[in-house]
Amino acid sequence: MFRRAETYNPRMLAQRTLKSLTKAVGVGLHSGQRVELTLRPAAPDTGIVFRRVDLSVPVEIKVNAEAVSDTRLASTISNGGAKVHTIEHLMSACAGLGLDNLYVDITAEEVPILDGSSASFVYLLQSAGIVMQNAPKRFIRVTQPVEVREGEGRGLKWARLDPFHGYKLAFEIEFDHPAVTSTGQRVEFDFGSGQYAREIARARTFGFTRDVEMMRSNGLAMGGGLDNAIVMDDVKVLNADGLRYQDEFVKHKILDAMGDLYVVGKPLLAAYSAFRSGHAMNNQLLRALLARPDAYEIVSFSQEREAPRGFTQLAPAW
Numbered sequence: 190m191f192r193r194a195e196t197y198n199p200r201m202l203a204q205r206t207l208k209s210l211t212k213a214v215g216v217g218l219h220s221g222q223r224v225e226l227t228l229r230p231a232a233p234d235t236g237i238v239f240r241r242v243d244l245s246v247p248v249e250i251k252v253n254a255e256a257v258s259d260t261r262l263a264s265t266i267s268n269g270g271a272k273v274h275t276i277e278h279l280m281s282a283c284a285g286l287g288l289d290n291l292y293v294d295i296t297a298e299e300v301p302i303l304d305g306s307s308a309s310f311v312y313l314l315q316s317a318g319i320v321m322q323n324a325p326k327r328f329i330r331v332t333q334p335v336e337v338r339e340g341e342g343r344g345l346k347w348a349r350l351d352p353f354h355g356y357k358l359a360f361e362i363e364f365d366h367p368a369v370t371s372t373g374q375r376v377e378f379d380f381g382s383g384q385y386a387r388e389i390a391r392a393r394t395f396g397f398t399r400d401v402e403m404m405r406s407n408g409l410a411m412g413g414g415l416d417n418a419i420v421m422d423d424v425k426v427l428n429a430d431g432l433r434y435q436d437e438f439v440k441h442k443i444l445d446a447m448g449d450l451y452v453v454g455k456p457l458l459a460a461y462s463a464f465r466s467g468h469a470m471n472n473q474l475l476r477a478l479l480a481r482p483d484a485y486e487i488v489s490f491s492q493e494r495e496a497p498r499g500f501t502q503l504a505p506a507w
Protein backbone atom coordinates (compact mmCIF):
# COMPACT_ATOMS: atom_id res chain seq x y z
CA MET A 190 0.00 0.00 0.00
CA PHE A 191 1.15 3.53 -0.58
CA ARG A 192 -0.02 6.81 0.73
CA ARG A 193 -1.50 9.14 -1.82
CA ALA A 194 0.62 12.23 -2.15
CA GLU A 195 -1.24 15.51 -1.93
CA THR A 196 -1.76 16.78 -5.44
CA TYR A 197 0.78 19.42 -6.23
CA ASN A 198 0.11 21.93 -8.93
CA PRO A 199 3.46 23.37 -9.95
CA ARG A 200 1.78 26.27 -11.73
CA MET A 201 -0.29 27.59 -8.80
CA LEU A 202 0.67 30.70 -6.88
CA ALA A 203 1.91 29.07 -3.67
CA GLN A 204 2.22 30.10 -0.03
CA ARG A 205 5.63 31.02 1.30
CA THR A 206 7.56 30.57 4.49
CA LEU A 207 11.19 30.79 5.60
CA LYS A 208 13.74 28.19 4.59
CA SER A 209 15.55 28.26 7.93
CA LEU A 210 15.33 30.14 11.20
CA THR A 211 16.99 33.44 11.85
CA LYS A 212 17.57 35.54 14.97
CA ALA A 213 17.99 39.16 15.93
CA VAL A 214 18.53 41.05 19.16
CA GLY A 215 17.43 44.61 19.78
CA VAL A 216 15.51 46.90 22.09
CA GLY A 217 11.84 47.76 22.21
CA LEU A 218 11.07 51.30 21.03
CA HIS A 219 8.73 52.06 23.91
CA SER A 220 9.92 49.68 26.65
CA GLY A 221 13.64 50.14 25.98
CA GLN A 222 13.89 46.48 27.00
CA ARG A 223 16.38 44.09 25.39
CA VAL A 224 14.54 41.51 23.31
CA GLU A 225 15.50 38.45 21.31
CA LEU A 226 13.57 37.64 18.18
CA THR A 227 13.61 34.26 16.42
CA LEU A 228 11.82 33.95 13.07
CA ARG A 229 10.98 30.32 12.19
CA PRO A 230 9.38 28.46 9.28
CA ALA A 231 5.73 27.46 9.72
CA ALA A 232 3.48 24.93 7.95
CA PRO A 233 0.99 26.01 5.23
CA ASP A 234 -2.08 27.86 6.55
CA THR A 235 -0.39 28.67 9.89
CA GLY A 236 -0.42 32.39 9.18
CA ILE A 237 1.85 34.65 11.21
CA VAL A 238 1.97 33.64 14.84
CA PHE A 239 3.78 35.53 17.61
CA ARG A 240 4.99 33.38 20.54
CA ARG A 241 5.90 34.89 23.90
CA VAL A 242 8.61 32.42 24.82
CA ASP A 243 9.65 34.38 27.94
CA LEU A 244 6.48 33.38 29.79
CA SER A 245 6.57 30.27 31.97
CA VAL A 246 4.06 28.70 29.58
CA PRO A 247 4.73 30.13 26.09
CA VAL A 248 1.68 31.92 24.69
CA GLU A 249 0.81 31.99 20.99
CA ILE A 250 -1.00 34.93 19.46
CA LYS A 251 -2.08 34.46 15.87
CA VAL A 252 -2.20 37.68 13.92
CA ASN A 253 -5.68 38.72 12.82
CA ALA A 254 -7.62 41.97 12.68
CA GLU A 255 -9.50 41.26 15.92
CA ALA A 256 -6.30 40.48 17.85
CA VAL A 257 -5.22 44.11 17.51
CA SER A 258 -6.01 45.45 20.97
CA ASP A 259 -4.26 48.79 21.15
CA THR A 260 -3.23 51.22 18.43
CA ARG A 261 -1.86 54.16 20.40
CA LEU A 262 1.64 54.92 19.05
CA ALA A 263 2.09 51.36 17.73
CA SER A 264 0.05 48.28 16.90
CA THR A 265 -0.34 45.81 19.75
CA ILE A 266 -1.82 42.34 19.47
CA SER A 267 -3.17 40.40 22.38
CA ASN A 268 -5.03 37.18 23.10
CA GLY A 269 -6.69 38.76 26.11
CA GLY A 270 -3.75 38.15 28.45
CA ALA A 271 -0.34 38.20 26.79
CA LYS A 272 0.56 41.05 24.46
CA VAL A 273 3.07 41.94 21.79
CA HIS A 274 3.64 45.62 21.01
CA THR A 275 4.95 47.33 17.88
CA ILE A 276 4.36 44.54 15.38
CA GLU A 277 3.80 46.81 12.36
CA HIS A 278 7.30 47.06 10.86
CA LEU A 279 7.90 43.31 10.97
CA MET A 280 4.39 42.77 9.55
CA SER A 281 5.20 45.25 6.78
CA ALA A 282 8.35 43.30 5.86
CA CYS A 283 6.29 40.08 5.73
CA ALA A 284 3.76 41.79 3.46
CA GLY A 285 6.53 43.20 1.30
CA LEU A 286 8.17 39.79 0.85
CA GLY A 287 4.90 37.89 0.50
CA LEU A 288 5.48 35.63 3.51
CA ASP A 289 2.31 33.75 4.46
CA ASN A 290 3.47 31.53 7.31
CA LEU A 291 5.88 32.38 10.08
CA TYR A 292 6.50 31.86 13.79
CA VAL A 293 7.87 34.88 15.60
CA ASP A 294 9.37 33.86 18.94
CA ILE A 295 9.94 36.82 21.16
CA THR A 296 11.42 37.13 24.67
CA ALA A 297 9.63 40.33 25.76
CA GLU A 298 6.45 42.30 25.24
CA GLU A 299 7.73 44.34 22.30
CA VAL A 300 9.24 43.62 18.87
CA PRO A 301 12.73 45.18 18.62
CA ILE A 302 12.74 48.48 16.76
CA LEU A 303 16.14 47.81 15.10
CA ASP A 304 16.74 50.77 12.74
CA GLY A 305 13.15 52.10 12.90
CA SER A 306 12.28 50.91 9.41
CA SER A 307 11.47 47.46 8.03
CA ALA A 308 14.76 47.14 6.12
CA SER A 309 16.45 45.11 8.88
CA PHE A 310 13.53 42.68 8.93
CA VAL A 311 13.63 42.40 5.14
CA TYR A 312 17.33 41.62 5.33
CA LEU A 313 16.82 39.02 8.08
CA LEU A 314 14.00 37.28 6.24
CA GLN A 315 15.81 37.28 2.93
CA SER A 316 19.00 35.95 4.51
CA ALA A 317 17.06 33.03 6.00
CA GLY A 318 15.70 32.27 2.53
CA ILE A 319 12.11 32.01 1.38
CA VAL A 320 10.56 28.77 0.13
CA MET A 321 7.37 27.87 -1.70
CA GLN A 322 4.92 25.58 0.06
CA ASN A 323 2.47 23.04 -1.27
CA ALA A 324 -0.64 25.11 -0.71
CA PRO A 325 -2.31 27.88 -2.71
CA LYS A 326 -1.67 31.42 -1.58
CA ARG A 327 -4.98 33.02 -0.58
CA PHE A 328 -5.91 36.65 -1.01
CA ILE A 329 -8.70 38.89 0.20
CA ARG A 330 -10.04 40.47 -2.97
CA VAL A 331 -11.99 43.66 -2.29
CA THR A 332 -15.12 43.79 -4.48
CA GLN A 333 -16.89 46.91 -3.10
CA PRO A 334 -15.49 50.21 -1.80
CA VAL A 335 -15.13 50.38 1.98
CA GLU A 336 -14.31 53.61 3.77
CA VAL A 337 -13.82 54.89 7.31
CA ARG A 338 -13.86 58.61 8.06
CA GLU A 339 -13.44 60.73 11.15
CA GLY A 340 -13.62 64.45 12.05
CA GLU A 341 -14.00 67.39 9.70
CA GLY A 342 -12.13 70.46 8.54
CA ARG A 343 -8.55 70.33 9.83
CA GLY A 344 -9.42 67.30 11.93
CA LEU A 345 -10.56 65.23 8.94
CA LYS A 346 -8.97 61.84 8.33
CA TRP A 347 -10.05 58.90 6.26
CA ALA A 348 -8.92 55.60 4.79
CA ARG A 349 -10.51 53.47 2.12
CA LEU A 350 -10.21 50.33 0.01
CA ASP A 351 -11.38 50.12 -3.58
CA PRO A 352 -11.49 47.12 -5.92
CA PHE A 353 -8.23 46.75 -7.88
CA HIS A 354 -6.57 43.80 -9.61
CA GLY A 355 -3.31 44.11 -7.71
CA TYR A 356 -2.24 46.04 -4.64
CA LYS A 357 -1.45 49.72 -4.53
CA LEU A 358 -1.38 52.35 -1.82
CA ALA A 359 -1.70 56.13 -1.80
CA PHE A 360 -1.10 58.13 1.37
CA GLU A 361 -1.25 61.81 2.17
CA ILE A 362 -0.06 63.41 5.39
CA GLU A 363 -0.52 66.98 6.54
CA PHE A 364 2.20 67.99 8.94
CA ASP A 365 2.66 71.64 9.62
CA HIS A 366 6.38 71.41 10.29
CA PRO A 367 9.15 73.02 8.22
CA ALA A 368 11.12 69.78 7.86
CA VAL A 369 8.07 67.87 6.65
CA THR A 370 6.27 70.45 4.52
CA SER A 371 9.41 70.94 2.46
CA THR A 372 9.29 67.23 1.48
CA GLY A 373 6.62 65.29 -0.35
CA GLN A 374 3.42 64.88 1.68
CA ARG A 375 1.75 62.47 -0.71
CA VAL A 376 3.07 59.24 -2.14
CA GLU A 377 1.70 56.41 -4.23
CA PHE A 378 3.21 52.98 -4.25
CA ASP A 379 2.22 50.17 -6.60
CA PHE A 380 3.21 46.84 -5.09
CA GLY A 381 3.29 45.47 -8.64
CA SER A 382 6.47 47.48 -9.23
CA GLY A 383 8.39 44.95 -7.12
CA GLN A 384 10.22 47.85 -5.45
CA TYR A 385 9.11 47.46 -1.81
CA ALA A 386 12.59 46.69 -0.47
CA ARG A 387 14.17 49.57 -2.35
CA GLU A 388 11.47 52.25 -2.26
CA ILE A 389 9.57 51.71 1.02
CA ALA A 390 11.38 49.42 3.47
CA ARG A 391 14.12 51.90 4.42
CA ALA A 392 11.75 54.67 5.54
CA ARG A 393 12.10 55.23 9.29
CA THR A 394 9.61 56.15 11.91
CA PHE A 395 9.75 59.79 13.00
CA GLY A 396 9.18 61.87 16.07
CA PHE A 397 9.55 65.33 17.54
CA THR A 398 11.85 66.09 20.48
CA ARG A 399 9.04 67.77 22.43
CA ASP A 400 6.83 64.63 22.06
CA VAL A 401 9.75 62.38 22.94
CA GLU A 402 10.25 64.27 26.22
CA MET A 403 6.54 63.99 26.99
CA MET A 404 6.49 60.29 26.08
CA ARG A 405 9.59 59.56 28.17
CA SER A 406 7.96 61.11 31.22
CA ASN A 407 5.16 58.60 30.63
CA GLY A 408 7.59 55.70 30.31
CA LEU A 409 7.29 55.54 26.51
CA ALA A 410 9.86 55.81 23.69
CA MET A 411 12.49 54.63 26.20
CA GLY A 412 14.38 52.83 23.43
CA GLY A 413 13.93 55.59 20.85
CA GLY A 414 16.69 57.83 19.56
CA LEU A 415 18.64 58.98 16.53
CA ASP A 416 19.66 55.38 15.75
CA ASN A 417 16.11 54.23 15.10
CA ALA A 418 14.02 57.27 14.21
CA ILE A 419 14.07 60.55 12.36
CA VAL A 420 14.04 63.06 15.19
CA MET A 421 13.03 66.69 14.65
CA ASP A 422 13.09 69.76 16.83
CA ASP A 423 10.74 72.65 15.98
CA VAL A 424 12.48 73.49 12.72
CA LYS A 425 14.75 70.75 11.47
CA VAL A 426 15.80 67.11 11.28
CA LEU A 427 18.45 66.38 13.93
CA ASN A 428 19.90 63.18 12.41
CA ALA A 429 23.40 63.94 11.15
CA ASP A 430 22.89 61.96 7.92
CA GLY A 431 19.55 63.59 7.11
CA LEU A 432 16.82 61.67 5.32
CA ARG A 433 17.07 58.35 3.46
CA TYR A 434 14.42 59.38 0.93
CA GLN A 435 13.38 62.90 0.07
CA ASP A 436 9.80 61.92 1.08
CA GLU A 437 10.78 59.53 3.89
CA PHE A 438 7.99 60.69 6.26
CA VAL A 439 5.06 59.79 4.04
CA LYS A 440 6.84 56.68 2.79
CA HIS A 441 7.00 55.48 6.37
CA LYS A 442 3.22 55.91 6.54
CA ILE A 443 2.92 53.57 3.53
CA LEU A 444 5.28 51.11 5.30
CA ASP A 445 3.10 51.27 8.44
CA ALA A 446 -0.14 50.91 6.47
CA MET A 447 1.20 47.78 4.73
CA GLY A 448 1.99 46.29 8.14
CA ASP A 449 -1.33 47.38 9.67
CA LEU A 450 -3.31 45.92 6.77
CA TYR A 451 -1.37 42.65 6.71
CA VAL A 452 -2.72 41.74 10.16
CA VAL A 453 -5.91 40.73 8.33
CA GLY A 454 -4.02 37.47 7.71
CA LYS A 455 -3.88 37.48 3.91
CA PRO A 456 -2.62 39.89 1.29
CA LEU A 457 -5.26 42.27 -0.05
CA LEU A 458 -6.10 42.73 -3.69
CA ALA A 459 -7.24 46.33 -3.48
CA ALA A 460 -6.32 49.97 -3.89
CA TYR A 461 -5.79 51.53 -0.45
CA SER A 462 -5.89 55.29 -0.10
CA ALA A 463 -5.68 57.36 3.05
CA PHE A 464 -5.51 60.90 4.33
CA ARG A 465 -3.90 61.38 7.78
CA SER A 466 -4.71 57.80 8.76
CA GLY A 467 -2.75 55.85 11.36
CA HIS A 468 -2.62 52.48 13.12
CA ALA A 469 -6.06 52.92 14.72
CA MET A 470 -7.86 53.95 11.57
CA ASN A 471 -6.14 51.31 9.44
CA ASN A 472 -7.40 48.68 11.87
CA GLN A 473 -10.91 50.20 11.80
CA LEU A 474 -10.80 49.93 8.02
CA LEU A 475 -10.01 46.20 8.23
CA ARG A 476 -12.83 45.65 10.70
CA ALA A 477 -15.22 47.60 8.46
CA LEU A 478 -14.19 45.38 5.55
CA LEU A 479 -14.64 42.14 7.52
CA ALA A 480 -18.08 43.33 8.69
CA ARG A 481 -19.15 43.49 5.04
CA PRO A 482 -18.99 39.95 3.58
CA ASP A 483 -20.50 41.37 0.39
CA ALA A 484 -17.44 43.61 -0.05
CA TYR A 485 -14.76 40.93 -0.40
CA GLU A 486 -14.03 37.35 -1.40
CA ILE A 487 -11.19 34.91 -0.77
CA VAL A 488 -9.38 33.96 -3.98
CA SER A 489 -6.34 31.94 -5.05
CA PHE A 490 -4.66 31.45 -8.41
CA SER A 491 -4.27 27.93 -9.81
CA GLN A 492 -2.24 29.47 -12.63
CA GLU A 493 0.48 31.75 -11.35
CA ARG A 494 0.39 33.78 -14.56
CA GLU A 495 -3.18 34.89 -13.75
CA ALA A 496 -2.10 36.53 -10.50
CA PRO A 497 -1.55 40.30 -10.46
CA ARG A 498 1.82 41.72 -11.20
CA GLY A 499 4.11 41.82 -8.18
CA PHE A 500 2.82 38.71 -6.42
CA THR A 501 4.51 36.27 -8.79
CA GLN A 502 8.00 37.71 -8.55
CA LEU A 503 7.97 38.62 -4.84
CA ALA A 504 11.19 38.08 -3.01
CA PRO A 505 13.48 35.57 -4.70
CA ALA A 506 12.53 32.08 -3.50
CA TRP A 507 15.29 29.50 -3.43
Ligand SMILES: [Zn+2]
Nearest residue numbers: 277394441445
Ligand atom coordinates in the same frame (compact mmCIF):
# COMPACT_ATOMS: atom_id res chain seq x y z
ZN1 LIG B 1 6.01 52.89 11.94
